[in-house]
Amino acid sequence: MNRLTTIGAVVIVLLIVGITFGTFTVKETERALKFRLGEVVRTDYMPGLYFQIPFVNNVRKVDARVQTLNESPQRFLTSEQKNLIVDSFVKWRVEDVEQYYVTVGANPRRANLRLSEIIRDGLRAEFGKRTVQEVISGDRAEIMSILTEQAKRAGDSLGIAVLDVRLQRVDLPEGVSESVFNRMVAAREQVAREFRAEGQEQAERIRSAADRRRTEIIAEAQRQAEELRGQADAQATAIYADAYGADEEFYRFYRSLRAYENTFNSQDDMLVLSPESEFFRYFDQLDTLQP
């Protein structure tokens, strides 16, 4: 009985040891390599629980999640010899674990280094072909797809799958930014001046149009006024002609008298008269009749 207990205990201990050293799990976020005395024997593990022979097999696990290579900003020359500061990132994940182990020792940092070289090379080449303008606005997506292609090819040999290469920042160097700011300021000044000048132009147009309109209005009024006056004068002339035409001789006489009266209406007028005149007819006769 006691012997049985001992055997049972030994079995249990062996089982525990066997389970502990004889199994391993592969998580969803992992890929695993199984070695047998240093030789890779299996890599195609799905996530789950697996067995191994303790001390003969050993297992190495690598992160199967998507990793990011974040390239630090670097200078690249464009075709017009301008510097651009570029940083990019690469998204990749382990694809062929064995290849990954063989080429970079299943070390993400080493993989990143290798990728980084390729990306820089690609960036240098692609930027060298293009102008700043093209890089910034035109061919950005194209550059990214070219780099992605290159990185994918390189990744295949490293046992990794490159999902994407993206340019993140494409900026001008510090000193150049300064001159860009100056240019922007100048451009704004130009706009400001244009606005003000435009305002003056518009204002001048409006004022002159108003002045012209005023002149037109008054001229129109004056024309109408003169027409009216002309009509009135004509009417008056007709009235006079009608009335005076009844006896022209009398009119002349009547009007003359009025004219004399109006002409000599001042004390300052001096008349030098002859007694022969019609007015003095009796003046003379009386003189002769007197004595």
Place this chain on the structure above:
Amino acid sequence: MAWNEPGGGNRDPWSSGGGGRGNNQGPPDLDEAIRKLRQRLEGLFGKRGGGNRGFGGGGDDSSGGGRPKAPGLKGIGIIVGLLLTVWILSGIYIIDEGTRGVVTRFGAYQSIAMPGPHWHLPYPIESVQTVDVSSRRRITIGYQAVSAQQTRPVLSEALMLTEDENIVNVQLAVQYQVSNAADFVFNFVDPQQTLKELTESALREVVGKRRMDFVITEGRTEVAQRTRELVVQALDEYEVGIEVVEVVIQDAQPPEQVQPAFEDAIKAREDRERLINQAEAYRNEVIPRAQGQAARIGEEAQGYVARIVQRAEGDASRFSQQQQEYAKAPRVTRDRLYLDTMERVLGNSAKVLIDNESSQQLMYLPLDRMMRSSGATGSSTDTSGTSSMDNTVSSNSSSNRSQSSVPSSSLRMRETR
């Protein structure tokens, strides 16, 4: 997985040593567990003589659990049963509303647990990771939220080049939710950082294709929209398990260094409007005034018409009436009119009567002196002399005189024109 069946009973005696740990719902890191187990076992082997007896007893009891012999063994059996129950109960968990549980068995994805109470095979077989899928999270580009109210700009992110090689300061926020908990947990090392990188890349790409003026004015929504499209597209490819809810441009401005110039340009725009408004005010003042003036001119002309016509009719009537009377007695009337007029004319002015026959040869008339004296005396005699006449005829004629001069002159002008 076959490990579980024999292990269920056999493990317990060992578990009594580390049972407390077994109940711990720690992180499902099997490596860690195995390593610790190994350490423990190695320790166990080291002092085998002492440990063997204690554990051996328990082991015997489990393996032959059906026949408890001694009361000591029975006590151990109860303890083991309790521990087994606790271990099984440790698999109970609750998923809150708005979260999902990602269940893995030996590291392999098993299922998604919806909100509610659940049970999973206890540690170390299955484990659950809960992921909040309802709360909106956000990442920001170009600024950091310092507190609820305050933000701090991050210029290295915010400043970007536009198509026309200007630099703008764009601040953008992305609100997102976890759409696929399993993808979110398994696929990316840092899903949120990935989203941020993607967004920054997309934003710069979009802004790089737009002109600065457009970006900082009417283009804001378009930039946000286009950025969103690019980010969503990339997220779909990547299978990050993230769903973009909203992409909002917080701010899009020219950089600080050029702000004054931009403000001046805006001021200039206002100045333009001001100048135009002033001119319009001028127009609004001038034209009504001109219209008023035109109305005055019109009215004056009407007045003139009335005056001239009335005057003509008056004059004509006066003449006609007199002429009618004259026609009745022409001679007398003519003499009377003549004498009346001459009387008034001569009576009202200085005069010198010269007999032509007697002093025809040589006559000196000190006209200037006479004028002067008559002017001097004229003023005194004027009051007495004209006062009598003014009442009778002259008042009429003097008023006529001033008036008649106007029409006759204007008439003459009209004719010569």
